[in-house]
Amino acid sequence: MWLDRFSNTSTPTSNTPSRYRSPAPRRDNQLASTQRNGLGIGVGRNASSASIDLPSSAASSNVSLPLLQRRQTGSALRHEQRPPQDVPDPVALLKGILGAPQPQPQQQEANEKDLVDIDFAGLSLEHYLQKEDDSPHEQRAMSGDVGTAQLYKKKYEDLHGSITAADEVLASVESYLTNFKAELGQVSAEIESLQARSVQLNAQLDNRRKVEKLLGPAVEEISLSPHTVRAIAEGPIDDNFAKALTEIEARHMSVIVKTKSDSQTKAADDIKPLLDDLKTRAVQRIRDYLVSQIKALRSPNVNAQVIQQQTFLKHKELYPFLSRNNKQLADGIAQAYTYTMRWYYQSNFARYNTALAKLSVHAIDQNDLLGSDPSARKQNFVGTSKAASTPHDAFNLGRRADYLKSKDDRALPSHLAEDNKMTSYLEVPFRNFNQVLLDNLSAEYSVITELFSTNTYHQVSRRVAEIFEPIFTMGHSLTKRLVESTTDSLGILICIRLTQHFAFETQKRKVPVMDDYINYTNILLWPRFQKAMDLHVESLRKVPTSSNRGAAAAFSLVGGSGNASSTVAPHAITQRFGQFMHGILTLSANAGDDEPLSHSLGRLRAEYEALMGKLAKGAGDASKRGRFLYNNYSLVSTIISDTQGKLAEEQKEYFGSLVMNFKNR
Numbered sequence: 001m002w003l004d005r006f007s008n009t010s011t012p013t014s015n016t017p018s019r020y021r022s023p024a025p026r027r028d029n030q031l032a033s034t035q036r037n038g039l040g041i042g043v044g045r046n047a048s049s050a051s052i053d054l055p056s057s058a059a060s061s062n063v064s065l066p067l068l069q070r071r072q073t074g075s076a077l078r079h080e081q082r083p084p085q086d087v088p089d090p091v092a093l094l095k096g097i098l099g100a101p102q103p104q105p106q107q108q109e110a111n112e113k114d115l116v117d118i119d120f121a122g123l124s125l126e127h128y129l130q131k132e133d134d135s136p137h138e139q140r141a142m143s144g145d146v147g148t149a150q151l152y153k154k155k156y157e158d159l160h161g162s163i164t165a166a167d168e169v170l171a172s173v174e175s176y177l178t179n180f181k182a183e184l185g186q187v188s189a190e191i192e193s194l195q196a197r198s199v200q201l202n203a204q205l206d207n208r209r210k211v212e213k214l215l216g217p218a219v220e221e222i223s224l225s226p227h228t229v230r231a232i233a234e235g236p237i238d239d240n241f242a243k244a245l246t247e248i249e250a251r252h253m254s255v256i257v258k259t260k261s262d263s264q265t266k267a268a269d270d271i272k273p274l275l276d277d278l279k280t281r282a283v284q285r286i287r288d289y290l291v292s293q294i295k296a297l298r299s300p301n302v303n304a305q306v307i308q309q310q311t312f313l314k315h316k317e318l319y320p321f322l323s324r325n326n327k328q329l330a331d332g333i334a335q336a337y338t339y340t341m342r343w344y345y346q347s348n349f350a351r352y353n354t355a356l357a358k359l360s361v362h363a364i365d366q367n368d369l370l371g372s373d374p375s376a377r378k379q380n381f382v383g384t385s386k387a388a389s390t391p392h393d394a395f396n397l398g399r400r401a402d403y404l405k406s407k408d409d410r411a412l413p414s415h416l417a418e419d420n421k422m423t424s425y426l427e428v429p430f431r432n433f434n435q436v437l438l439d440n441l442s443a444e445y446s447v448i449t450e451l452f453s454t455n456t457y458h459q460v461s462r463r464v465a466e467i468f469e470p471i472f473t474m475g476h477s478l479t480k481r482l483v484e485s486t487t488d489s490l491g492i493l494i495c496i497r498l499t500q501h502f503a504f505e506t507q508k509r510k511v512p513v514m515d516d517y518i519n520y521t522n523i524l525l526w527p528r529f530q531k532a533m534d535l536h537v538e539s540l541r542k543v544p545t546s547s548n549r550g551a552a553a554a555f556s557l558v559g560g561s562g563n564a565s566s567t568v569a570p571h572a573i574t575q576r577f578g579q580f581m582h583g584i585l586t587l588s589a590n591a592g593d594d595e596p597l598s599h600s601l602g603r604l605r606a607e608y609e610a611l612m613g614k615l616a617k618g619a620g621d622a623s624k625r626g627r628f629l630y631n632n633y634s635l636v637s638t639i640i641s642d643t644q645g646k647l648a649e650e651q652k653e654y655f656g657s658l659v660m661n662f663k664n665r
Contacts (some may be wrong), residue, residue, distance in 0.1 A: 097159070221254035222271050224278075232278050237289050242317045248278055249321070283326050286318045290333050297340045304344050308447050316450050323454040334452055338463050345440065346470040353474055355414035356433055360423040364488035368394035370576050370604075371539030371611075392423075395576045397490055397583030403431055404497050404587070411435040426482040427494040433478055434521075438502055441468055442509045464513045472517045479524050489532040490583045493597075496525045497587055526596065533600040536580075540607045543573065545614035568624050571615060574632040577608050578639030581651065589645035598647060605651070630662035 224247070231244040252275045258268040293311045297304055323330035366372065412420075412432045445464050452460060483492055499521050506514045581601070588597055612632050616625040637655040640648065 094163070097156075219267075222251060222258065222268050224248070224251060224271070224274070229278065232282050232285075237285070237315060237318070242315060245282055245317060245321050248275060248282065249324075251275060252279065279325055283322060283329065286322045287329060287333065289315075290318065290322075291336070294333075294336050294340050297344055304341065305443065308451075312451050313447060316453070319451055320454050323452075330454075334455075334463070337451075338466055341444065342467045342470065345444075345467060346474075349437070349471045349474055352414045352417075352436060353433065353478060355417040356412075356429040356478070358418055359420060359429050361426050361429065361482070362392045362394075362423055362488075364392070364394045364486050364491070366487065366535070368487055369539035370395070370536045370573060370580060370608075371541070371543045392425075393579075394488060394490070395580040395583070397579075397586055400425060400427065400490065400494060400583075401586055403427055403494060404501070409435060409439070411439070425494075426486060426488060426491040427498065430479060430482055430495045431498050433475055434498065434502055437468075437471055437475055437517075438505060438511075438514065441471075441514055442506075442511050444468070445511045445513060461513050465516075468513070472520075475517065476520060476524065479521055483525065483528045486528075487532045487535050489529060489536065490580070490587070492525055492529040492532060493584060493587045496522065496529065499525065530596060530600060533604060537604050537607045540573070540604075540611050543611055543615075545611070545618070568619055568627040568631055570632045570635045571612070573608075573611065574635050577604075578636040581605075581636065582640050582643060585640055585643040585645065585648040585651060588647050589643070591645065591647055593646075601647070601651070605654070626662050630659060633658040633662060 228244045228247050231240045232248065235241055235244070251271070255268045255272050255275060259272065293307060296302065296307055296311075319330060319333070322333065412428075417432070441464065444467060445460070448464055449460050452463070455463070479495070483495070486492070499518055502514070503518045506512065506518065581604075584597070584601060588595075591597055612629055616628045619625050619628040633655055637652065637659050640652055640655070643652070
């Protein structure tokens with residue numbers, strides 16, 4: 001059966017001859033090796049002891065061919081599906097072994113000559129042996145070949161077993177290959193299905209992308225995320241709330257545009273009520289939040305700047321949203337904020353003004369004029385219980401100009417002002433109050449500009465002016481109190497320069513609200529400065545100049561000695577006048593031509609020259625008179641020599657000419 005099976009698959013069927021020939025001619029080492037290689041169980045050429053070889057020894061015949069055959073087959077059939085092309089057909093080799101006639105290789109012809117040709121007469125080996133047993137003559141004739149026949153029988157049986165095992169292995173390989181082919185076909189079908197599915201999904205993805213490209217912007221314009229709705233409805237007032245407000249307004253504008261257009265969409269009509277409800281809810285929450293923060297400003301000892309920076313300015317998008325969606329409510333909130341800050345600044349500046357009022361200020365009055373008698377002040381306190389005022393020099397500028405040169409804009413805190421026991425000049429409280437006013441007004445103007453960004457420039461300015469109106473009144477009252485009765489022309493001029501500095505700062509900080517306050521302050525200061533200068537001029541006019549030098553000698557720098565009438569030393573008024581003029585020129589280094597200072601200084605200089613001319617008459621002869629005037633004018637010129645500015649150059653040139661005039665006499 002196995003012969004027919006191999007013949008049907010490998011080679012065309014041929015007529016199998018009967019077993020009348022001995023199998024001896026088919027013993028071939030190459031045949032056995034080739035056959036085993038073809039079946040995938042081949043062994044090397046050195047394993048020829050398992051082949052069919054008539055002259056082989058008995059020891060070689062004991063090799064177990066089936067065992068070797070199975071071991072070789074188990075490893076090779078897994079990797080080979082067909083024999084190599086150079087291997088002979090296994091069916092033809094098997095037919096040759098079993099007796100079928102086939103051509104033999106040339107290298108076997110020499111060995112076949114040594115073989116014994118046994119005629120089996122068409123009998124099998126078993127029948128042939130039985131026949132030999134029945135025929136004593138033939139048994140005797142073939143007695144020499146019985147052992148060899150037994151050996152061939154054993155080898156044939158082993159070969160049959162090996163072929164059977166190979167057939168089983170081939171069957172298992174065939175089954176494996178069949179199953180593998182079926183599985184491979186199934187995998188191929190699945191791959192084709194996946195490819196088809198992939199093509200389908202790619203087509204759907206392309207279609208979806210095209211649809212999104214067309215419908216995405218339209219859907220995005222009118223859609224709202226749940227996160228935005230929750231942030232508006234119940235979320236805290238923070239950056240997410242502000243972003244949600246911006247998104248709601250953008251969606252609302254898109255919906256309004258779509259509803260007003262010719263191509264109305266149902267989605268826009270459906271989402272518009274939701275947007276309206278969300279905007280109403282947002283307006284309510286913004287109102288409650290701003291009202292609570294305004295109430296917090298009225299808390300005792302609260303720092304308004306902290307609340308403004310951390311609440312109002314941090315969420316400055318709230319009020320513009322409120323103003324765009326409910327103008328009346330926004331105006332009410334703004335007015336409430338204005339009233340609250342007005343109360344806040346008024347109460348705090350009132351406390352600060354009270355603290356500044358406790359500062360000790362030098363009292364410079366009628367006794368501190370250029371022509372006043374210095375002994376008059378001492379006589380005023382003789383026999384009285386009132387303590388004498390702190391010594392001061394009303395004509396020497398000294399370090400008072402540091403207020404103008406200093407770059408430090410810090411103001412004196414109220415608690416330090418209350419505890420300060422030092423006596424200062426009038427420009428100290430004036431400067432501190434106005435510096436605090438400028439700083440707070442600048443900060444509040446910036447806050448209102450950012451917070452009420454929907455208001456116009458005039459509305460913001462009017463709102464800030466309304467807040468600081470009581471403080472402006474308070475500042476003007478402080479200025480009047482400081483200068484209304486003083487004759488301190490240097491102090492008043494310092495206040496004027498400070499006011500000009502504040503005006504420059506308001507322009508630099510872009511705070512125009514303070515312009516009216518500064519203008520009115522100048523109106524208070526300049527007339528009082530002119531009044532003080534007039535008092536100095538009048539005092540020079542009233543200096544005694546009679547021929548009796550007793551009264552005039554009291555003003556002499558060398559004292560009232562017996563020879564005072566003939567002294568040519570500079571007069572005490574010259575020392576005062578020179579220091580006073582030096583202070584005015586120093587403070588007027590950058591003065592403009594439109595100031596009335598030049599006219600007042602000219603009147604004072606003319607009155608001083610007239611006084612010196614009168615005093616020179618009592619000095620003696622013409623030589624002494626000229627020497628007296630030279631000494632006085634030379635002292636004035638020396639004192640003002642380090643001043644700068646246009647006005648200072650004019651005065652130095654004028655007194656220089658006077659000195660040269662009297663020097664040559």
